[in-house]
Amino acid sequence: MDERIHEHAEVLVDWSARVERGDDVVLSVAEGAHDLAVAVAEELGERGANLVATYDSAEVTRAYLTAHDGEFEAGVHELALVENADVYLRLGGGRNTSATADVPGDVRQEYASASAEVREARMATDWVSTVHPTRSLAQQAGMAYEEYQAFAYGAMLRDWESLAGEMARMKELLDEGSEVRLVKEDTDLTMSIEGRTAVNSAASVAYDSHNLPSGEVFTAPDDTEGEVFFDVPMTVNGRRLRDVYLRFEDGEVVDYEAGANEDVLETVLGTDEGARRLGELGIGMNRGIDRYTDNVLFDEKMGDTVHLALGRAYDSNLPDGEAGNESAVHVDLITDVSEGELEIDDEVVQRNGRFQWEDGFEG
Amino acid sequence: MDERIHEHAEVLVDWSARVERGDDVVLSVAEGAHDLAVAVAEELGERGANLVATYDSAEVTRAYLTAHDGEFEAGVHELALVENADVYLRLGGGRNTSATADVPGDVRQEYASASAEVREARMATDWVSTVHPTRSLAQQAGMAYEEYQAFAYGAMLRDWESLAGEMARMKELLDEGSEVRLVKEDTDLTMSIEGRTAVNSAASVAYDSHNLPSGEVFTAPDDTEGEVFFDVPMTVNGRRLRDVYLRFEDGEVVDYEAGANEDVLETVLGTDEGARRLGELGIGMNRGIDRYTDNVLFDEKMGDTVHLALGRAYDSNLPDGEAGNESAVHVDLITDVSEGELEIDDEVVQRNGRFQWEDGFEG
Numbered sequence: 001m002d003e004r005i006h007e008h009a010e011v012l013v014d015w016s017a018r019v020e021r022g023d024d025v026v027l028s029v030a031e032g033a034h035d036l037a038v039a040v041a042e043e044l045g046e047r048g049a050n051l052v053a054t055y056d057s058a059e060v061t062r063a064y065l066t067a068h069d070g071e072f073e074a075g076v077h078e079l080a081l082v083e084n085a086d087v088y089l090r091l092g093g094g095r096n097t098s099a100t101a102d103v104p105g106d107v108r109q110e111y112a113s114a115s116a117e118v119r120e121a122r123m124a125t126d127w128v129s130t131v132h133p134t135r136s137l138a139q140q141a142g143m144a145y146e147e148y149q150a151f152a153y154g155a156m157l158r159d160w161e162s163l164a165g166e167m168a169r170m171k172e173l174l175d176e177g178s179e180v181r182l183v184k185e186d187t188d189l190t191m192s193i194e195g196r197t198a199v200n201s202a203a204s205v206a207y208d209s210h211n212l213p214s215g216e217v218f219t220a221p222d223d224t225e226g227e228v229f230f231d232v233p234m235t236v237n238g239r240r241l242r243d244v245y246l247r248f249e250d251g252e253v254v255d256y257e258a259g260a261n262e263d264v265l266e267t268v269l270g271t272d273e274g275a276r277r278l279g280e281l282g283i284g285m286n287r288g289i290d291r292y293t294d295n296v297l298f299d300e301k302m303g304d305t306v307h308l309a310l311g312r313a314y315d316s317n318l319p320d321g322e323a324g325n326e327s328a329v330h331v332d333l334i335t336d337v338s339e340g341e342l343e344i345d346d347e348v349v350q351r352n353g354r355f356q357w358e359d360g361f362e363g
Numbered sequence: 364m365d366e367r368i369h370e371h372a373e374v375l376v377d378w379s380a381r382v383e384r385g386d387d388v389v390l391s392v393a394e395g396a397h398d399l400a401v402a403v404a405e406e407l408g409e410r411g412a413n414l415v416a417t418y419d420s421a422e423v424t425r426a427y428l429t430a431h432d433g434e435f436e437a438g439v440h441e442l443a444l445v446e447n448a449d450v451y452l453r454l455g456g457g458r459n460t461s462a463t464a465d466v467p468g469d470v471r472q473e474y475a476s477a478s479a480e481v482r483e484a485r486m487a488t489d490w491v492s493t494v495h496p497t498r499s500l501a502q503q504a505g506m507a508y509e510e511y512q513a514f515a516y517g518a519m520l521r522d523w524e525s526l527a528g529e530m531a532r533m534k535e536l537l538d539e540g541s542e543v544r545l546v547k548e549d550t551d552l553t554m555s556i557e558g559r560t561a562v563n564s565a566a567s568v569a570y571d572s573h574n575l576p577s578g579e580v581f582t583a584p585d586d587t588e589g590e591v592f593f594d595v596p597m598t599v600n601g602r603r604l605r606d607v608y609l610r611f612e613d614g615e616v617v618d619y620e621a622g623a624n625e626d627v628l629e630t631v632l633g634t635d636e637g638a639r640r641l642g643e644l645g646i647g648m649n650r651g652i653d654r655y656t657d658n659v660l661f662d663e664k665m666g667d668t669v670h671l672a673l674g675r676a677y678d679s680n681l682p683d684g685e686a687g688n689e690s691a692v693h694v695d696l697i698t699d700v701s702e703g704e705l706e707i708d709d710e711v712v713q714r715n716g717r718f719q720w721e722d723g724f725e726g
Contacts, residue, residue, distance in 0.1 A: 024440040029418045034394070041423045045430030050438030055392045055418035060404045067408030075413030077387040080443035 001035060004153045008130070009039035012089060013047065015160050016128040016204050016212045021048040023086040026125075028056045032134035033091035040089065052081065056090070058099035065103045065111060072114035082121040092297075093132035097140045101238065126205040130156070130212040131297060141293035148293075155213040155288040155298055156203075163215055164202035167285055169357060170217040170349070174198035177344035180221065180281060182306060184340025186229035186245065191221035191281060199316050201301075208316055215286025215301040220317035220324050221278050221308075224248040232292050232305060232334035239264050240294075244333055252276045253310075268310060274327025280309035280317075282332070283342070283350075296332055304338040304353040364398060367516045371493070372402035375452060376410065378523050379491040379567050379575045384411040386449040389488075391419045395497035396454035403452065415444065419453070421462035428466045428474060435477035445484040455660075456495035460503045464601065489568040493519070493575040494660060504656035511656075518576040518651040518661055519566075526578055527565035530648055532720060533580040533712070537561035540707035543584065543644060545669060547703025549592035549608065554584035554644060559680050564664075571679055578649025578664040583680035583687050584641050584671075587611040595655050595668060595697035602627050603657075607696055615639045616673070631673060637690025643672035643680075645695070646705070646713075659695055667701040667716040 013019045025044055029037040037053060044051050082088065100108075112119075131137060131152070138148035174180075175198055182189045196219045200207050203214035230244040243259030253276040258265045269276050287303035300307045309332045313324030338353035347356075354361040376382045388407055392400040400416060407414050445451065463471075475482075494500060494515070501511035537543075538561055545552045559582045563570050566577035593607040606622030616639040621628045632639050650666035663670045672695045676687030701716035710719075717724040 022436065024438045026440060027418075027423075029420075029423075031397070034420065034422070037418065037420065038422050038426045041427040042430045045427040048432060048434065050436060050441065051427055052438055052441045052444065053418040053420065053423055055390075055400065055416040057392075057397065057400065057416065059397070059401050060390075060392075060416055063401045063405040064408040064414055067405040069411060071411065073385065073413060075387045075415055077389065077444050077447035078413065078415045080447040081415065081440050084440035084443040 001039065004149070004157065005035050005039045005132075007157050008153065009036060009043045011157060011160070012040060012128060012130055012212055013043040016130070017087050017089060017126055018205055019044065019047050019049050019087055023049040024084060025049045025051055025087040025089060026081065026085045027051060027053045028088065028090045029053055030092050030132070031057045031059065031094045032136060033093040033132035036091050036093070036132035040091065049087070058094045058096065062100045062103055065100070065107050068107065070107050070110050072111050074114050074117055078118050079121060082118055082125070085125050088122050088125040088127040090127065090129040091132055092129065093134040093137060095134065095136050097136055098238075127210050128205065128212055129210060129297070131295075137295065140295060143293070151291070151293065152298075155286060155301075158213070158215070158286070158288050160203055163285065164200060164204075164207060167200045167202060167215070167217050170283060170285065170355070171198040171200045173344050173349055174217065174219050179345055181343040182228065182335075182337070182340070183343070184229070184335065184337060187227060187335065187340065189224065189226040189228045189248070191278065192223040193219050193221055193281070195319055196220050196222075196317050197319075199314070211297055213286055213289065213298060213301055215289070215303075216282045216284050218280050218282035218314070218317070220313040221281040223251050224278050225250075228308065228335065230333040230335045232299065232302075232336055233294070234296070234299070234333060235294055236264050236268065236331055241265060241333070251278075268329055268331050271311070271329045272327050274325050275311050275329050277310070277325045277327075278308050279311045279313035279325045279327065279330055280307070280332070282307045282309070284334075299334055300332050302334070304336065305334050306337050306342065307332045307334040309333070364402065367512070367520065368398050368402045368495075370520050371399060371516065372406045374520060374523070375403060375491060375493055375575055376406040379493070380450050380452060380489055381568055382407065382410050382412050382450055386412045387447060388412045388414055388450040388452060389444065389448045390414060390416045391451065391453045392416055393454055393456045393495070394420045394422065395458050395499060396456040396495035399454050399456070399495035403454065412450070421457045421459065425463045425466055428463070428470050431470065433470050433473050435474050437477050437480055441481050442484060445481055445488070448488050451485050451488040451490040453490070453492040454495055455492065456497040456500060458497065458499050460499055490573050491568065491575055492573060492660070494658075500656075500658065503658060506656070514654070514656065515661075518649060518664075521576070521578070521649070521651050523566055526648065527563060527567075527570060529720075530563045530565055530578070530580050533646060533648065533718070534561040534563045536707050536712055537580060537582050542708055544706040545591065545698075545700070545703070546706070547592070547698065547700060550590060550698065550703065552587065552589040552591045552611070554641065555586040556582050556584055556644070558682055559583050559585075560682075562677070562679050574660055576649055576652065576661060576664055578652070578666075579645045579647050581643050581645035581677070581680070583676040584644040586614050587641050588613075591671065591698065593696040593698045595662065595665075595699055596657070597659070597662070597696055598657055599627050599631065599694055604628060604696070614641075631692055631694050634674070634692050635690050637688050638674050638692050640673070640688045640690075641671050642674045642676035642688045642690065642693055643670070643695070645670045645672070647697075662697055663695050665697070667699065668697050669700050669705065670695045670697045672696070
């Protein structure tokens with residue numbers, strides 16, 4: 001077995017999930033993630049954790065959903081499994097990223113509604129989501145298989161301790177700041193971050209971070225004003241959004257445009273009131289991710305990018321008891337800031353792809 | 364997809380497991396059983412059952428067990444899953460029947476002990492075990508892949524209703540009888556079946572039968588006397604037993620011999636006192652199974668064979684409160700009766716491969 005698979009498994013179990021002896025672990029295995037599952041099982045065995053592996057096959061899900069009449073109920077057994085788990089490790093990586101493409105949208109929604117309790121129980125565990133690099137994901141990224149493996153492991157097998165330290169600086173700036181301004185071509189946007197708490201998303205449950213790879217610092221903005229242009233493409237509802245332009249007044253989108261599939265953007269914005277407001281400001285700091293691969297798990301953490309999400313805010317960014325922006329959607333849009341600047345309370349913290357604490361920063 | 368896979372799934376879900384709307388179903392999927400899992404998921408969706416798929420990969424198990432220090436504890440989450448399930452469908456069919464060959468025996472035993480409660484909870488569900496014909500199983504059977512598929516579906520896609528009716532006749536004869544005698548070359552064996560209840564194992568939970576394929580009628584014999592020769596080979600503890608000869612006095616083996624690997628037989632007989640007594644007499648009645656394939660799920664149901672098991676008896680054959688033969692082992696040995704006869708209370712019920720109710724029976 002490729003040594004990188006063992007390293008990936010070790011990072012996942014030790015750094016990300018902090019698995020300990022006696023932990024009840026659910027290992028969710030996608031169709032193409034067998035080799036990673038074997039490596040993770042070895043790590044879990046070594047630590048003396050208790051293992052249940054579930055088979056999260058997109059083709060099995062498609063067969064089940066398309067045959068069902070749509071009146072779903074949550075399985076008591078599934079809820080019991082997840083409620084009794086300490087750790088939930090999701091190993092993505094299928095054989096076809098479009099495997100569920102023909103499942104009707106309303107069936108998907110009914111199933112998602114019926115699964116809400118299970119999803120909440122999963123979020124209450126020390127859960128981590130990662131992917132095993134498969135040929136299908138390489139294809140989605142437009143990359144050769146070996147090229148994609150090198151990319152994916154480059155993003156995941158990092159010195160997380162050191163990156164967590166660097167991201168702590170950004171978190172401190174955001175926590176102490178009141179207003180963020182983003183300036184680049186076709187972009188001049190200000191957002192309030194007063195009273196909000198940033199998350200240092202260092203790919204570990206110890207940092208309240210549940211993705212491997214991660215490498216972003218994010219918070220929940222408010223009172224957005226101005227215009228912003230997103231030059232990194234994003235797949236939303238199965239279609240590619242390009243060159244999105246948004247103009248905000250009083251926190252709300254008042255004008256929008258997209259270079260392709262503008263109707264997808266229109267549908268998102270029309271979902272509910274919260275879908276026209278921002279729920280997240282994220283600063284990508286993982287320089288192991290140096291290109292767009294059409295996979296949000298990677299894209300939004302890309303170094304020298306900033307992402308903004310239309311829709312739902314995360315509780316972890318909000319003071320206790322404050323709801324923040326609420327919406328049925330959370331759609332990330334990404335902009336390249338390798339030419340541009342990010343200011344907090346009029347102080348430039350990032351310019352042309354350099355943070356203020358880095359060599360080469362032009363203050 | 365091969366139409367036979369859909370038929371297999373339908374037989375499993377409808378005839379065998381009797382799945383109904385709202386049932387909480389665990390679908391245990393071996394590494395090579397993906398296609399069958401997809402077909403079964405479709406059937407479960409149609410019926411409105413609730414689905415959790417588990418990944419029962421022999422390679423994942425091997426990695427976990429070989430890395431573990433051997434002090435296992437049962438996962439509370441696994442027990443919760445199984446205790447809350449109505450139906451447990453096990454889809455066997457791996458990629459290597461020797462995938463766990465290097466797991467030390469004591470680790471296996473420790474793990475099995477720690478899993479006892481989960482196993483009992485599984486037996487309390489409407490469970491059914493079947494296999495998806497894989498290349499690995501074809502290899503084990505010494506057959507070409509397409510040849511093996513034809514064999515396996517021939518064994519599983521039967522007119523179960525009609526076979527159940529035929530087997531009911533055999534059950535009635537056994538339930539009303541007091542003594543069974545088996546006579547063939549090197550064989551003249553008598554057993555008491557007084558007070559015991561035969562199981563009509565018709566591949567359905569409605570018949571207290573949990574294997575697909577099935578097709579045997581079995582009971583628990585006692586007071587065995589005489590000699591018996593088993594000419595169908597069996598793999599026991601990973602090694603092939605051939606041409607086993609046993610002689611019984613007062614219900615107990617007093618002489619034994621094997622044409623190959625006699626030490627395996629010796630080990631089995633030495634396990635405990637119950638290992639030297641019979642726990643099962645089974646009459647194979649599935650004529651879709653017409654050859655030995657080194658897979659007990661199929662072999663022991665082969666038409667025109669009789670099997671006897673050294674060791675543990677099944678509760679379903681015993682009057683309430685009676686323990687029957689107890690042992691840590693249950694080792695099936697099979698003998699071909701296409702030349703030979705089976706008598707119940709001095710009445711010939713099967714001779715030279717014909718039952719008394721069949722054309723060509725020589726009474």
